Each structure stands twice: as C-alpha cells, then as structure tokens.
Amino acid sequence: MTHHTALRFGNRVILVTGAGGGIGRAVAERFAAEGAKVAVNDIKTEMVDDVVSGITSSGGVALAVPADVSDAAQVEAMFARIEAALGYVDVLYNNAGLIDTARHFLEADEAWWDRIQRVNLKSVFLCSHRAASVMARRRAGVIISTSSGGATRAHRGNVAYDATKGGIEAMTRSMALDLAPYGIRVNGVVPGFINTYGLTEEQLRERERAVPLGRYGVATDMVGAALFLASDDAAYITGQFIAVDGGVLVQQRSANVDTFPVEGFPVIPADLT
Structure with a gap:
C-alpha cells in the first residue's frame, strides 16, 4: 500500500x-492509504463490499456500512455500527447523491423534486447532524460535503439538482458558524466535469473543450482537496469551498458547457390568448 504522507490520518475514523x-x-481508498479506518457507505451493498475488499487486501482498514443515508433510522444504525466497530467518526465526507437527474422544469413533477431533495440534501442534514452531535462532545471533528458548480451557476434541465447543491453550500456556511465553537470545521468541495459515469469518447472530447486546463477530470483529481480539508493543514479553514474543475467556473461560460441543450427542451404550443 502506498503511503503518500506519513500516515497523516493514522487511527482516525x-x-x-x-x-x-x-x-x-x-x-x-486514499484515506485508507494514509492510515484512516474507513467506513464505506453506499446504498448498493455489492459496491460497498467491493471497495472494502480492495482496501483490506491492500493492508488498509475498512468497514462496510451499506445504508440509505436519506433515511434517519438507517443513518442512526449506520453510525452505531461504526462506533461499535471502529470508534467515533472523526471526519464525515458527505458524497452520496443523485447525478442523473436532468429534466426540464416544465416537465417536472413533485415525485421527481422530492426524491432529489431527499437523496442529495436531506442526507447531508441527517449524516451531519448525527456526526456533529458526537463531535461537539469531543470538541473536534470535520464535515466535508460534495457540492457542484450548479450551486452558484445554473445547469439547464437541473432545477432540482441545482437547488440541492445550493442548499448544501448554504448549509455548509451555516453549520460552520453553529459548530465552530465546538471545534468542528465544515467545508465543501466543488467538482467540475469529473468523468465518473461512462461517457463516450465523442462526448468526452466535446465537453472537455470547455475546460481551460484542456481535459476532463477523473475521480482521483478530487482526492487532494478532500484530504487537505480533512487534515490538520486546514485547521483554520471553515465554511469554505474548494473548486476542482480545471478552471471551468472562473470563465465566462459558453452554452457548450451544458449537458442539456436547448434542442432537448419540450415543445410547448403557444396557443393561449
């Protein structure tokens, strides 16, 4: 197992x-490589087991905790299991969320809205609240959440998704204020175009044209910012966000950044007078 920095997360949960x-x-995987005891959560048990197997076979410590983090009872049970097996959570990284959510606003419905709010936003509240309740008593802890450029810039066809990411950023700022006196830091990371969902080469080439650094991101590009915010090097940072996006958000955006083109908008007949 590769140790990038002398086990800076040794024995942390x-x-x-x-x-x-x-x-x-x-x-x-990177937290484990740097000495952490990692609780691996996802709603899909087989995916969790695969990640845990990879970490443990490389000499790391990992615990499988499959759960639906938008359900309060499952969140409570998950934390109880982690505390019994590994100890109290030192760092919570809220990464769970739906990304395949595109739907034009005029074609939206309540069930679509509620599902995205529950999975992307309520889950952050539930996990953060449970983690912070223990961190506050211990006077130490870190909470990190995955946001999106959609929190501050709009995606076409993603009203519900962007609302959740804006909510995550507002929550992060407010939690940072509420929890700072208890020694808890709360920050976020903002991924840009990170290829994690099997696009074609043609789609990749088209989208990376809008990235100033000239390439799409990969999952490992996100690791450095997350681990920095969790580390003691960030001891005086709270309520902040680090964008890992190849420069996308600093530019004047062109329409080709969007993955939901105007051609995909619904045709609404103009027949009302």
Whole structure:
C-alpha cells in the first residue's frame, strides 16, 4: 500500500457516503492509504463490499456500512455500527447523491423534486447532524460535503439538482458558524466535469473543450482537496469551498458547457390568448 504522507490520518475514523464508486471510492481508498479506518457507505451493498475488499487486501482498514443515508433510522444504525466497530467518526465526507437527474422544469413533477431533495440534501442534514452531535462532545471533528458548480451557476434541465447543491453550500456556511465553537470545521468541495459515469469518447472530447486546463477530470483529481480539508493543514479553514474543475467556473461560460441543450427542451404550443 502506498503511503503518500506519513500516515497523516493514522487511527482516525472516516465515514465516506456514496463511496461505492467514482469520487467517493477514490477518496475512501486514499484515506485508507494514509492510515484512516474507513467506513464505506453506499446504498448498493455489492459496491460497498467491493471497495472494502480492495482496501483490506491492500493492508488498509475498512468497514462496510451499506445504508440509505436519506433515511434517519438507517443513518442512526449506520453510525452505531461504526462506533461499535471502529470508534467515533472523526471526519464525515458527505458524497452520496443523485447525478442523473436532468429534466426540464416544465416537465417536472413533485415525485421527481422530492426524491432529489431527499437523496442529495436531506442526507447531508441527517449524516451531519448525527456526526456533529458526537463531535461537539469531543470538541473536534470535520464535515466535508460534495457540492457542484450548479450551486452558484445554473445547469439547464437541473432545477432540482441545482437547488440541492445550493442548499448544501448554504448549509455548509451555516453549520460552520453553529459548530465552530465546538471545534468542528465544515467545508465543501466543488467538482467540475469529473468523468465518473461512462461517457463516450465523442462526448468526452466535446465537453472537455470547455475546460481551460484542456481535459476532463477523473475521480482521483478530487482526492487532494478532500484530504487537505480533512487534515490538520486546514485547521483554520471553515465554511469554505474548494473548486476542482480545471478552471471551468472562473470563465465566462459558453452554452457548450451544458449537458442539456436547448434542442432537448419540450415543445410547448403557444396557443393561449
């Protein structure tokens, strides 16, 4: 197992939600490589087991905690299991969320809205609240959440998704204020175009044209920012966000950044007078 920095997370307990693949998996694996005891969460048990197997076979310590983190009872049971097996959670990384959510606003319905709010936003509240209740008594802890450029810039066809990411950033700022006196830091990371969901080469080439650094991101690109915010090097940072996006958010965005083109909008007849 490769140790990037002399086990800077040695014996710390890290919970990563949505760690069955993509960014969550990459972060969980790196925490383990740097000495952490990692609780690996995802709603899909087989994905969790695969990540845990990979970590333990490399000499790391990992615990499988499959659960639906939008359900309060499952969140409570998950934390209880982690505390019994590994100890109290030192770092919570809220990464679970839906990303395949595109739907034009005029084609939206309540069930679509509620599902995305529950999985992407309520889960962050539930896990953060449970973690913070223990961290506050211990006067130490770190909470990190995955946001999106959609929190501050709009994606076409993603009203519900962008609302959750804006909510995560507002929650992060407010939690940072409420929890600072108890020694808890709360921050976030903002991924740009990170290829974690099997796009074609043509789609990748088209999208990376909008990235100033000239390439799409991969899951491991997110690891450094997350581990920095969790580390003692960030001891005086709270309520902040680090964008890992190849420069996408600093530019004047062109329409080709969007993955939901105007051509996909519904045709609404103009027949009302």
